[in-house]
Amino acid sequence: MIPVAAGHIRVEVEAAVCAEPELAALEAGAAAGQAPAPGGAAVGRVIEAGEGAGELAGARVLVAPLQPCGECDRCRRGATAACPSRVALGVTGPGALSGRIDARARWALRLDGGLELPGPLAALVAREAADAYALCARAGLGAGDRAQVVGGGPVAALARQVLRARGVREVAGEAGDAADQAMAIVCAGGDPPALASAIARSCPGALVVLLARGGGEAALAGLPAERLAGLLAGGGAVAGVPGAHPDLLPEVAALAARGELDLAAVAEVWRPEGEPLADPAALASRARGALEAGRALVVELGRAD
Numbered sequence: 001m002i003p004v005a006a007g008h009i010r011v012e013v014e015a016a017v018c019a020e021p022e023l024a025a026l027e028a029g030a031a032a033g034q035a036p037a038p039g040g041a042a043v044g045r046v047i048e049a050g051e052g053a054g055e056l057a058g059a060r061v062l063v064a065p066l067q068p069c070g071e072c073d074r075c076r077r078g079a080t081a082a083c084p085s086r087v088a089l090g091v092t093g094p095g096a097l098s099g100r101i102d103a104r105a106r107w108a109l110r111l112d113g114g115l116e117l118p119g120p121l122a123a124l125v126a127r128e129a130a131d132a133y134a135l136c137a138r139a140g141l142g143a144g145d146r147a148q149v150v151g152g153g154p155v156a157a158l159a160r161q162v163l164r165a166r167g168v169r170e171v172a173g174e175a176g177d178a179a180d181q182a183m184a185i186v187c188a189g190g191d192p193p194a195l196a197s198a199i200a201r202s203c204p205g206a207l208v209v210l211l212a213r214g215g216g217e218a219a220l221a222g223l224p225a226e227r228l229a230g231l232l233a234g235g236g237a238v239a240g241v242p243g244a245h246p247d248l249l250p251e252v253a254a255l256a257a258r259g260e261l262d263l264a265a266v267a268e269v270w271r272p273e274g275e276p277l278a279d280p281a282a283l284a285s286r287a288r289g290a291l292e293a294g295r296a297l298v299v300e301l302g303r304a305d
């Protein structure tokens with residue numbers, strides 16, 4: 001086996017999320033060996049630590065999909081999703097559904113000292129909950145503010161939980177009574193109809209926050225131009241969130257540890273008999289079924305010791 005690079009850790013995966021990005025990769029033939037095994041979010045145990053990462057040896061950790069270098073010009077300007085030397089789990093290397101991953105040690109979150117998060121659902125904190133949190137943070141709302149959440153998937157459901165925990169009121173947001181109009185629309189679907197629908201429902205001056213996990217051109221097709229112009233003319237904006245920065249993980253894990261996130265409500269846990277990628281079509285079908293029910297499939301590959 002290749003030794004772990006300096007500053008990296010090798011993690012034996014306990015549980016991995018199989019949601020929209022993994023489903024897209026499976027449908028594109030990732031499991032046929034044409035691309036790395038999918039799996040962008042995981043909880044697992046460090047089985048090997050590279051130079052400079054020894055303090056994580058043996059720890060149970062969360063590993064998030066996007067791991068920027070943290071030092072280049074783009075990272076320093078906060079554009080970490082565009083870091084040229086980022087590690088993207090399941091894209092630049094084997095993903096978590098392969099059962100074993102290498103990741104940057106600096107972003108791995110150690111699950112101890114109050115952040116234990118027992119069980120496979122912890123994997124959701126690394127991406128779905130973190131993305132929901134990042135969307136809400138970008139929307140910048142506080143107690144008493146009004147928001148609308150667009151999307152039927154697990155990130156949308158978690159965003160609703162995060163907003164509720166902050167005292168933000170969710171409104172229907174249809175045109176009409178000004179007191180019922182959303183100051184921000186959190187668009188967690190990421191797909192083009194979701195953005196178009198968010199803009200169509202926006203009032204002038206609103207902030208539309210969109211989860212934009214890579215790609216993006218498709219999200220700009222079919223937008224209602226007149227409503228978008230109205231939104232912008234009123235001082236509003238459309239902001240993209242390319243997934244959570246990994247330094248948000250401790251805050252999100254703390255929310256989950258305090259019981260403020262109901263992860264079980266947005267998950268379907270599956271414990272496969274053998275390798276989950278042995279039958280990619282069956283895995284894809286299971287992941288699709290879960291997403292259609294508004295849940296993320298969490299694949300339990302092993303048990304925490």
Ligand SMILES: [Zn+2]
Nearest residue numbers: 069072075083
């Ligand atoms: Zn960088």
